[in-house]
Amino acid sequence: MSITYLEAIREAQARALAEDPRVFIYGQDVGAFGGAFKATKNLLKEYPGRVLDSPLSEDGIVGAAIGAALEGMRPIVEMQFADFSICGFNQIVNQAATLYYRTGVPCPITVRLPSGGTEGGGPFHSQSMEAIYAHYPGLIVMTPATVEDAYSMLLEAVAIDDPVIFFEHKFLYYHLKAEKLPEVAVPCNKARVARAGRDATIVTYSAMVHEALAAAEELVSDGYQIEVVDLRTIKPLDTDTVLASVARTGRMLCVGEAWPWGGVTAEVIARVATEGFGLLDAPPQRLNAKDTPVPYHPRLWGTHRPTAQTIANATRRLLKL
Amino acid sequence: MSITYLEAIREAQARALAEDPRVFIYGQDVGAFGGAFKATKNLLKEYPGRVLDSPLSEDGIVGAAIGAALEGMRPIVEMQFADFSICGFNQIVNQAATLYYRTGVPCPITVRLPSGGTEGGGPFHSQSMEAIYAHYPGLIVMTPATVEDAYSMLLEAVAIDDPVIFFEHKFLYYHLKAEKLPEVAVPCNKARVARAGRDATIVTYSAMVHEALAAAEELVSDGYQIEVVDLRTIKPLDTDTVLASVARTGRMLCVGEAWPWGGVTAEVIARVATEGFGLLDAPPQRLNAKDTPVPYHPRLWGTHRPTAQTIANATRRLLKL
Amino acid sequence: SKKDIALYLRAFKFMLQARIAEDKLASLYRAGKIVGGVFLGKGQEALSASLGVNLRKGDVFAPLIRDQAGRLAFGDTILDTFRTYLGSALGSMRGRDGNIHRGRPQEGYYPMISHLGAMVSLVSGALMARKFRGETGMVGATCLGDGGTSTGAFHEGLNIAAVEKLPLVLVIANNQYAYSTPNTRQFACKELVDKAIGYGVQGHDVDGTSLAECMRVVGEAVESARKGGGPQIVVAKLLRLVGHGEHDDAGYIDVNLKKASVGQDCLVLAEKYILNQGFATAEEIKSWKAEISEEVESVAARVQREPLPDPEGEEWTAISTETLRESI
């Protein structure tokens, strides 16, 4: 048996529904249809009345989830695409994210965002919005890169009392597979050394972890051993694991699929530069998507986002600095 | 005669209306009432039919401005508080900001955001949202710190073919004064050395420029000469001027009133660390607001935001590194 | 009936409390003791109180800017009102939020965020939760102004309540202005209640200056929601008798509106009504006012002696889960 990243998300929700009567799922087409990506397939059948189709109203969907959370539920919201969560942004960052600070009452909602670029997705079905959510106080922002993390981190997200923005990468949905689901889980606030190395550290997250690993593999033939750190969760951000890796390698490249200005790569470099300046043998580098909307045509998209190839090249440049 | 930061904004709009028939102003209470802060005072009287009260509909207001821009107008949108621009965020970042890239047709709108903290403002009337706008491709993000810049940069904003997000700081509205309005203007994409120094550079923008200048003044008695760089516009960001300053001083503290994660301070440090690593004699440091909503009570607010005092202390620490 | 009279007088007393408390808040603002702003419900107490007294423990209530009367009727206190305005560390918002941004979610009393319209879907979601648990007989109420009806959040939240047939009572105070913006620049329908049919909800309109009318109509709306009649919107016509906030002289308000019946003071009318109907004597009302004034004064004095929030003592975090906190 083998299970995909998407199936892991479906299984995590099934388990959450089974184990916690407070859990319900709300979003467009999540019911009988099973969701645009089938992440809630059969869940309505298995858990009647607990998977609800919503109107086409992101602001209302999130607001309703917050209200339900205040009354003791554990809502999981599915946005059809991360890009459309912008229409529920106000409720997330100003209502859900401020509740605990203002009142001492936590807001345990999980917002699932099918995120990131795919072929032909175009400007409005491809966005990586993690940075704008992480900028706001009061949110946990998860960006799982593996089937195991998709499963265990989603379960953790539902269990956490704080609002969690769960970025699942559409590019990983179908082709990323694992043998089985994990029994034990690494806590979501710990980064993971996805590949051990010696000569440089690539810090990244979500789908870019796999591009970075491919780049590291390619660089073996150049005689380099590249360490790859998968952040897993970008807020809170496990700076210690990053610093420990940079302490080993002395060189860091940060890679993100999002836009450059104020993205995860800027935040990571800011932390390492301020807290780990002495560990760096060379200037830290970053590689992001280009600063334009995500283009539609695969040829443009393939150049807009970082790839194993461009990551390998950036790493080679870093190694020569 | 002396003129305030707020009056400069009013004068800039009056001049834009006078010189360009394509200009009109749209927003809540901007008409006969002259706006919540009186930034459009008497403009309706002076320019009948060109200053329109809108319904309470931020998404609609921005959408309408974009449509008008497509038909050849130069709309100036006033949001009553920057915080409420979140309700028009989708139209700004997905419609206005993507238009030129997608179609080659520019979208000349200016969105004025009364921004930043004041006593008793609280979580929803105090926000500094520049980072989330700057993260998106396609926007110019201005953050004037002086009366002169408030005037000349707003005029420039209206003239620019691209959508401009204009952050005017409420804390500066009334008490910041100048003798007269500038005849010649420094282009908006050039940062400004607000105070020359030798021992360290403080990079900041908007209201924090004045806190930084006060801190620099205080540090004179410690025998330090601190350089203060006012970014003026945070996107595009004038990295060269920042690097030139760091080349002189070897030390950098970045100060922002916004939240830390992915803020202006992270972006500036990322740029200096990657492009100016060798110029740094000590790790670059940053000082931001605390990572919570902006508190209501002045005692909490005074601690939540950076002040001359905390900037001076952070600079002292930096000088000892 | 006796019961009706008792309930009417109950509502009237909350109106008095609200009016007297808010007058004091205004003077503290003028004295510079309250920073930021003070936002009063003067002229809207009858509507707000009518809603508050028709709610019960177990209901959910998300009041708005001008609902001091309804807040008190729902269980909020003058003490916590002053604590929140003055930022006392002992208030339910602990100085972190202030003025009208006040509530205790754990008691079904939701603190508004400033972004208008945002509370509608919140209350709808709370009612969905009750539905999940099979609870019936409770309602969720929230309030909005004429301006608030122009927000997308209002539209989405009300539509969700309608689709789910939730016991939502949405009270819309059409006080003729949104800040300085008159109805003519806010909407184009003849009456705001005309929106009801487009959502498939029950619509009610009422003269907001008459406590008796507000009690009757709001009472019916709440009752009908409780009985499973689905969402209800109540639109009241009235006039804001103060500025948008105490910083605002409201010079923009049309004098004809002030002179018209919509411009009457619901509190004055209610007092007249009570005397005419013989529900109470002038002396009784006088004594009520005196009692309330005394309470308000003592609360105001007490709160000003209370500890202010201590920046040092603050845990500067927006995250409840300790293991997930970080200091940046």
Next chain:
Amino acid sequence: SKKDIALYLRAFKFMLQARIAEDKLASLYRAGKIVGGVFLGKGQEALSASLGVNLRKGDVFAPLIRDQAGRLAFGDTILDTFRTYLGSALGSMRGRDGNIHRGRPQEGYYPMISHLGAMVSLVSGALMARKFRGETGMVGATCLGDGGTSTGAFHEGLNIAAVEKLPLVLVIANNQYAYSTPNTRQFACKELVDKAIGYGVQGHDVDGTSLAECMRVVGEAVESARKGGGPQIVVAKLLRLVGHGEHDDAGYIDVNLKKASVGQDCLVLAEKYILNQGFATAEEIKSWKAEISEEVESVAARVQREPLPDPEGEEWTAISTETLRESI
């Protein structure tokens, strides 16, 4: 009248063009030549064409997902349709955006963004601009689905148009589903047209399967907007006869709806009507189809030989002002 017959046939030909072109797009998608998705208007051509043929140069049009027929009637071409779907560098979107996200703003033909409802206020703003310049006699049209009416953007945009009394024509295709979500989960009003009164705009409903009815009702709505009658909403009842996109088998669609009159194919009905009324002969229609098929095939072949966007040649910027560009 002769004129009516000519206009009817004009609309019918755009329906044919749309249907034949979209069938080809679907086959290119199945052949893997188009990536992302293909979204068809099958069953909605009569409504869309009726709008398109009633617009003129100088009007503003912001079509939506299922408006291939209306787009062509407004001046879009089969060539640019295929260029945009196939991402040709020569298309108006140059491979930067694709499929239904197509337009030429400089010609009053606005490219939709995906976020539903967002185009309503855009068209309203365009009409405000015309009003500023004192232009009259033109209209702005945009389209939405039943699901789109649940967005806050729709609400705010339509309300602005109503307040400003703009010549907006908002055509709502109630095709019974939003993706898989049926009307019953989308809204609770009896008829979507019931929303008109709540905005103070004129409402029209129409049988979307009948080209004759669509021509009459949409024609009246556009006319009334042109004449200064203010915003108009037209709600058409019809059924999406394909999946939401070509990836979707639409298994969720109620078979009874398919069998009901709402489930009829407007193109088949229109063809019957033309023959019954003797507007044209079977041979003529056959030749029109042949012509169009030929054009579609040659366009499809031509576009597949056209240059693809070149990542190297691209200027990677979203800023038009050269001095304000930066590479990060």
